[in-house]
Amino acid sequence: MTARRLKTGGRIDRSRELSVKFDGKSLPAYPGDTLASALLAGGQQIVGRSFKYHRPRGVVAAGVEEPNALVHLRSGDRHEPNVQATIVEAFDGLISTPQNAWPSLQFDVGAVNGLLSRFFGAGFYYKTFIGPFGGTKFWMFCEHFIRKAAGMGQAPTLPDPDHYEKINAFCDLVIVGAGPAGISAALAAGRKGDSVFLVEQDRDLGGSLLSEPVGAPSDAWLAQARAELSDLPNVQILTRTTAFGAYDCEVFGLVERVQDHVLAPEEGKPRQRYWVVRAKRAILATGAIERPMVFAGNDVPGVMLTSAVRSYLNRYAVLAGERIVVATNNDSAYTAAIELAKAGAKVTICDLRQAAPPPFVESARKAGIDLRSGHAVLKVSGGKSVKAAHVVRISPGGKIEGNATRIACDLVTVSGGWAPALHLWSQRFGKPQYNEELDAFLPPAEKGTFSCVGSLVGSPSLRDTLSQGHKAGGTIGKEPALFGHADHWGRNLAPLTVIAKANGRTPGKAFVDFQHDVKLADIDQAHLEGYVSVEHLKRYTTSGMAADQGKTSNLNALARMAELRGLAIPSVGTTTFRPPYTPVTIGAVVGHDHGLNFRPTRLTTIHGWHKHNGSVMIETGAWLRPWYYPARGEDINDAYIREAAHVREHVGIVDVSTLGKIAVQGPDAAEFLNRIYVNGFKTLPIGKLRYGIMLREDGFVFDDGATTRLSEHDYFMTTTTANAANVLARAEYLIQTAWRDLKVHVTSVTDQWSAIAIAGPKSRALLTALTGAELSNDALPNNHFADVTIAGVGCRLHRMSFSGELAYELYVPAKRGRQIWEELIAAGAPYNLKPYGLEAMGALRIEKGHITGSEIEGRTTLKDLGLEGFASSKKPFVGSVLRKRPVLEDPARPSLVGLEIVGNTSTRAGSLLYALNAPTKGHGEGWVSSVTYSPALKMNIALALLSRGPERFGETIQVVDFVGNQTLQGKVVSHHFFDPEGHRQNG
């Protein structure tokens, strides 16, 4: 192939040369070029090596369907693999390198695979990795090398320096594709006043019209249409934008390549922008992709799609060959052939139809073309470039006749008909219908809120295309009328694309899927092995499974399968189309939603104080909470043990603002609480609070917390931090569906209240001094609350204990949270008040045997947790019936116990429990749920769920941490390790 740039023509800006490099070599490029057109203009025939056989490959197409020309683009942290050269716009400073070739493109060691091709056929992986060396170990070893040899580009290893953004949009109409049909639709709909998104993957509007010769009649119309569209404020034109997915309810995913066409994004601009567009209706004008032919050597560099060769000629002024054989089965190749001849090439048309329509025959003759009707290309010879086409006669029945004639040439263009780009339609609606006359799958012109126009529905002429667009858009304004010979639909098609000998074989490798190196013989083999379904065929041969998703291969693969099975194509069907239409950068979908921005971080109003005072924070759900406050030189263990011990001796405060808080209000609030808690709430007097437990409908424990009765119809519920949203949602569900008879409202007030726990023997003295309130045991007994004032701020003081010490929870209007915390810190100095974090809080509650999310983990019942005594027998409550299922009453179920760990080593939550002399196999007799070092007991302790646990107090068992590979022993004890009678909290 001896491609060259023509002196004139093309839609390129010859006033400025760009520096574009491939494999270290400079290519002649101008603004308007793609990397592929620059490669052709620079005479670069081989642009890559194939996936399996490392065969030399050249550019085949001029658009998104390109299977071969995959390159590494840019370098360093902007390195990008598997980029199609046909869609990369040439920019100054462009650096690209070949991939999958070693040591070089010209000489690739991997090409030896071609000789071994019979071992790399369909189902290679399935068949090869079995035996013979005992198991799969040997093959696991080989896999490393096989994967290295078979492959695409190298993934980037450095962090992406660019940023991406997301945008949400709404409109009346999305039009995908701005060729003649899409533009015509956008004009009509835009004039009507609809809000329109016109989405075009190319840099320019125009579609197939951009491949018309410069100065063609369509140029004037296009210029006028562009001007009118850009004057319509209700039409949003998105170029360099791919509609990659069509989803339910007319939602479209688009990626706009904002700054992909420059060396590096301009300051402040995103590299790409991900659009989620919600439309009322859609017009698809996505065009069609030319279908290759399958014959021996159809992958030799210099075999290209006819429409692509025409694009290179007219849009980029690159004549891809001097002596050209045009192989076709339809009318659409004639325009290209004639233009190529006019540009100076010597052209032979091999039309496998017995006769082309007379006007085409005449034009071809006039242009000096050697027209051979009833002929097909059986084989292309040449290794690294096309040397000759071997042409045979085709009988009217489609069989080859006689011997092949050799035609020396440097370029073979193929046109096997057209495959509508129905991907988006099919993503949305499923299987399309087969049209026999056009030998293609077509979407219907109308379905639901979707209209399909133009080549996508096999529009026979440019005039029809424009008219369809005009109607679909809303028929407003003058209908555009253009008559051109650029009728892209391949009319009068003979449905034959596979050229093989009488025995069905090809004289050399013939490829169906170029990108995944799937040969015609692989399809035949899969058929011989009994594959029937196209979905299985696809996966077994991997045809259509590469990055191009079979844009050029799917139809030929199914046509072959249909032929082998003796069926019509519709009986064989198509495979399923799924998003994305073309590959999408993960970065674009992620946008800014990564790292800390993945979701909002929730901070308590006291957060600033914690940070300022050196707290180490921990994530609990979306919240950041103080974990521990290390003194100089302390690690986490030193810190939490000190903090926990301090609480038991003096007084400590901890920020518990993250607790879920729900206002339960209304005349039936008590009845509501009575139904969702296992224990009774109807008798709770005003001024008191009560610990309550909720079950799920299936009888397992759901959540726990305290609920306070503030007044007659006003209750204040707290939930665990983790379950706050679930409890509220469940309460709303019941109130709005099954319990509509209850007059009650639930409202989240989590963000309205800061909460501070004050715990320790000196807490009463501190709070009395600070509030001036009477807080004696008689005035405020445990489980009561009092309204207090601190620094003029009205607060609610709940006396309750999670630590087991004399303790209070102070509820403060959220905006005053930090102020009151600081008042406490200041007033606490004489009492040796210290803050403590989540880790110390955990140590204190484990010493007391209180449960948290580690024990309420969805698999535990009231009985398992030793809380059955809370369940009222006088009333039904959520889960009251199903908690008594026989399987949940099994006495062998693991139940909550304490473990005193023997020795000085701590165990880990998740460790499994085994009897002392039992083998440590299987799931054991239970598991450890929470662990801590207990400063009060001066030993390592744990909460655990152990089969028949409470019957086994005093028994020593094995505690096995399979993750940390550690076996310890633990003595089974009551989980109420510390002050089981509660003297301290009640005193």
Next chain:
Amino acid sequence: MLRIPCPVCGLRDETEFSYGEDASVRRPDMNEADQKVWHDYVFIRDNPRGPHKEYWHHVSGCRQWIVVDRDTLTHEIFGSALACEVAA
């Protein structure tokens, strides 16, 4: 992504909602004591192909539970109503 009509807020993205359960199922009366009845309510569900009534919660919106008529095959949504007005 589905677009779900909320009777209070209008047409909104699916991401604002969370799915609840089959809305044709009625929760047994609080005083129901038969385990079989509760078992069937909690665990036994049809998996229909076609029209389906389902509960969705407008979690990031008005916090209302709604009953949505949706075709499980085509994902077409025919309409919705407030659960507090139409719940089974």
